[in-house]
Amino acid sequence: MAKLNSRVGRRGFLATTAAAAVLAGTLGVPAFAAEPIRVAGIYTVPVEQQWVSRIHKAAMTAQTRGDIEYVYSENVSNTDYARVLREYAEAGNTLIIGEVFGAEQEAREVAADYPEIAFLMGSSFKEDAALPNFAVFDNYIQDASYLSGIIAGSMSKSGNIGMVGGFPIPEVNRLMHAFMAGATEMNPDIKFQVSFIGSWFDPPKAKETAFAMIENGTDMLYAERFGVSDAAKEKGVLAIGNVIDTQSEYPETVVASAIWNFEPTLDKAIAEVQSGTFKAADYGVYSFMKEGGTVLAPLGTFEGKVPQAALDLVNKRQAEIMSGDFVVDVNDTEPSSS
CATH class of the missing domain: 3.40.50.2300 (Response regulator)
Known part of the structure; x- marks a missing residue:
């Protein structure tokens, strides 16, 4: 059974809604300039696991800066992944982050149902321009x-x-x-x-x-x-x-x-969210040594x-x-x- 946790911490991320971005542009003010972004993380393993722990570390840093508010679930099975995604989408999070290596199709179908929410997912596949709110990343180390x-x-x-x-x-x-x-x-x-x-x-x-x-x-x-x-x-x-x-x-x-170091990936997403320019993209490059x-x-x-x-x-x-x-x-x- 998935464990839901609202403590500050074990990973995070952020993003913006398309509607908010349009509104910000209309009003001439930056999106989410003052308030922290609500972020949910969904993980199929314990947060102590190597890969996920690095996302957690970066999220904690972002939270300390005041950029995000963070909740997460760990030990979510692949068969339960879509349900938990939908729960967090319905709960009002503006960005959902996780790893969908075993639930690719299901996760993309959920993202298509919530175009106003940004999704940034660890994935073996690339972004799809037809799904503009779903970006991917991986640890290219x-x-x-x-x-x-x-x-x-x-x-x-x-x-x-x-x-x-x-x-x-x-x-x-x-x-x-x-x-x-x-x-x-x-x-x-x-x-x-x-x-x-x-x-x-x-x-x-x-x-x-x-x-x-x-x-x-x-x-x-x-x-x-x-x-x-x-x-x-x-x-x-x-x-x-x-x-x-x-x-x-x-x-x-x-x-x-x-x-x-997941910080460059997360910081890039933060910047895109705050500017209202989050889109389907491959964030893998931000794991390179040069970055x-x-x-x-x-x-x-x-x-x-x-x-x-x-x-x-x-x-x-x-x-x-x-x-x-x-x-x-x-x-x-x-x-x-x-």
Whole structure:
């Protein structure tokens, strides 16, 4: 059963209604200039889950600024998603945000019924001009994933890296491919074990999958899911984090992490809402490193332990990414073991 929560916090967003935008233009005043925007978040996983937690962090920042008022529901099943969407639409929220990877068609049908409400949804698909109030986003953090792969390639002594993901959908696939490309650039002989657990939040299953990879020779794990770093810690191997930085919890295990900063995406939406120009668009670009949407976490406890050759390559590639001289490939196809 979905959990509804009106506390300030676990993610948020905002948007404007078409009617309000027209009215603002007519009166010659900016839309929503004074009052916070009412935002509802709908999530299929607990808000502690990596991906969703980053949206929550950005929403909390926006709420602290006074830009939004925020309510949310977590653990909403895909079969119940449309119903909860409609409830929040009827409740007077001006923007609804969430992730519709398993409920794409249903979510778009609801959005079509409420053209005065803005929808910004994590999605594997693109925006549709025929549905002008439905925008999409995703965590395009392949830039930092590539850099973390360089570090992983330099730290693996066995040349065998295990990768545990949730589902082989574009948002996961592209990060894995970028990581693999970085590791291979550092060590062309690297081999990969790739597996998907069929869940966004099943730490025990992810942990067991990682154990199997360690038994099969890996000494470095790509922790796309919770549970992988626990296995690495127990078996004394290393791990690379994804989306969030968990090194404080695994100081001898997590070497580096590709961090997703949702603030640029959210701030862009805030600006569009306040100006009355929110429309169907792909917000994915605001997750790129050049936009501040992704960074490589500090090495922290692994400072001085990563080979200098890897650090030099990371610095070189990062500068080239920022200047546009190096572009990390966005490969959404399902990766496989080598």
